Amino acid sequence: MPEILNSIKLLQANNKLLNSTKEKDQKKINNNNSFDKILNKTIEEIFIRFSSALRTAQIYEPNNLAFIEQLSPLFTSIRNILANEGKAVFQFQENTLFFNKNRVKFDYISYHNFKFLADEFRKKEIGTVGFEPGLDDENLAQFIVLLANSKAEKENPFEDFQTNLENKEINHIFIVKTHPYEIATKMDDVQVKQSAKNVFFKSMTHMKESFNREKQHKKIHLKTSRRLIQSIVNIISQDESFMIGMTSIKNYDDYTVNHSTNVCVLAVSFGRRLGLNKEELINLGLSAFFHDIGKLEVPKEILDKKGKLTKEERKTIEKHTYHGVAKLINLKEFSYLPVNALYVALEHHLWANLSGYPKYWKRDKVNLYSKIVKMCDFFDSITTERPYRKHVLTKEAALGLMLAKSGTEFDPVLLKVFANMVGVYPIGSLVALNTGELGIVTETNPEVAFVLRPKVKLITDHNGNKIDGEIVDLTEKDPEAEEYKRTIVNSLDPNKYNIQPSDYFLAQ
Ligand SMILES: [Fe+2]
Ligand SMILES: [Fe+2]
Structure with missing residues (x-):
């Protein structure tokens, strides 16, 4: 199959190019990045402890032992950082945290703690929190309790919070209101849910249209796909749970159409928890959206066959990964697609230990986007009724099965983040x-x-x-x-x- 070999050569060439660009970028970052790694780690720890203390304060009384236990190491960390840095100012901007004006990076595991705190502050329209020397544990405890008990639904949550801060004489902590632009663009809860539904169904319609157009050798409007995925990214940043809930919709129309939309939503949520930036999330979403485009080349009778597949039929299905790459490369608006979309189309059935398919020679690792899409693909597919599937798994049974394949089929670190995203009782259970x-x-x-x-x-x-x-x-x-x-x-x-x-x- 010369076409397929060409696809792989193109991928390998792109991979080299990407790696050398990445290395150059990394060197640039290393040179420019004066922000200390140890300090970054300390701030990550502060966020883990702060979010635990806040969650505990939302549940228990302030004199409860569980709360006091959370508070003590948090106070020590903040006090140490104040001693070294003189001040500790945390500023939240969209999905980014700045500490004393330096950008803080969170790793996969601690990112959700940052997100939780950022959301809690955003709800109260607090854009900046600063701690000053002289802070004592009593002030800190009162601040957290106040934060835990203040209602975000109020008309002026920031002003009310500040008044309470003054009334309780909580010193050495100051807050600054969120930038008016961020407040103005914030949709209310009902609007977000309505938009989520619109975007979800529009995406399904667009996917169906795209597949039909591809079958008729007409142009797929990738610019529209990109715009829709951008909206999915925006909605997920505002109400991830609701958007994940939408993926409980199964077999709404054609299986592949519904499945591809679900995988796209799950992949974007997953990528967000891994700390990918907006552009990367759009690229990941697009890659996930078209991961199964190669299935258009597989006869429906084989895709939907009830009984056991013959060896030949299995081979035909497995070829959808090659067909996917060939189709994507030939799209007229190919420039709107990231190179990662090719990897994802080719590798989304490849295991973390390189078994699975396609048999991929000369490769020692799987692309990150492919690993992400693989997990979302597996999860959505085994929780969906199909003609050939005797038992549809409940979401938690599916997660259990995936955890049993940690280290073989799935990357163990990524699987932890995925398990954290769907939870022991996943959304929609x-x-x-x-x-x-x-x-x-x-x-x-x-x-x-x-x-x-x-x-x-x-x-x-x-x-x-x-x-x-x-x-x-x-x-x-x-x-x-x-x-x-x-x-x-x-x-x-x-x-x-x-x-x-x-x-x-x-x-x-
Ligand atoms: Fe597939
Ligand atoms: Fe799939």
Whole structure:
């Protein structure tokens, strides 16, 4: 197959070019980057501790031992940094943190702590928090408790927070309001959910149209694809949980169309947690969107075959990876696609240990985008009903299966981040509570101590009657009994209960 060999040669040439550019860029960064790595690590630690303390304060009373235990190491870290730097000013800008005007980089694992704090501050319209010498642990504790208890829904959350800060005489901590531009562009909750639905369905329609056009050898409008993915990136930065919830929609139309949209959404959310910037997220989303374009060359009878595939049929399916690269290279608007889209089309069935397919000679590692898309692809596909699949896995069973393949099929570090994103009870799971109620998981809790306590939308009362219930936070405690109000007993297969979790996201 000369066409395929050419595709691979082109990929290898591009890879060399990319690597040499990357090396040059890295050297440039190393030279310019005077921001100390040890200091960066300390700030990461402060964020991990600050977010744990804040989450604990949202649940427990300030005199609770759990809160006090979180506070002490946090205070020590801030005090040390003040002693060395003289001041500690944290500024949040979109998805970036600046410490004393230097950009801070978070690694894969600690990024979600930064995101949590950035979101908490943004809700209160706080753009900058500064700590000054003289700060004591009492001031810090009061500040965190105030932050945990202040309601973001108020009309002037920043002004109210500042007044409280003054009233409580909390000293050596100052705050600055978020830049008016960021507040002006912030959509309210209902608008975000509405936009999420629009973008999701528009993307599916666009994907269907693109596939039809490709079949008729017409031009695919990649500029439109890029614009749509940009909107997906924007929505995910505002309401990731809701957008992930939309991926509970399965087989809405053609399987590949719905699946490709789901994989794109999951990949963008995943990439965001890995700290990719906006441009990289758009490129990742585009790569994910077209990962299965090669399936257009595989006869539908083989794709949907109920029984066992013959060796020949399996080979035909496996060739969709090669066909994908060839198709993408030949697209008229190819320049709107990142080179990574070619890797993803070729490698999204390749295992982390290089088994899987295609058999990929002369290669010792898999492209990062391919690894990301592989995980999202696997997760979405095994949780979707297909003619050839006897058992559709529930989301948590799928995650369990993936964890069992850590280090072989999946990259262990990335899998940890993925597991953290979908949670022990992934968004869209149906769960039974100890109160007898049933609910759908709408938001996971990223704090390790509370992974079993996500937010849940109640869909039946304790007698099993269907209701359009409220969204409850399972970390909520009954103040008198000092016990959790609700706890998950087990998760259920929505198909057996004739429940479509996606309905609950569409009804929002
Ligand atoms: Fe595929
Ligand atoms: Fe796929």
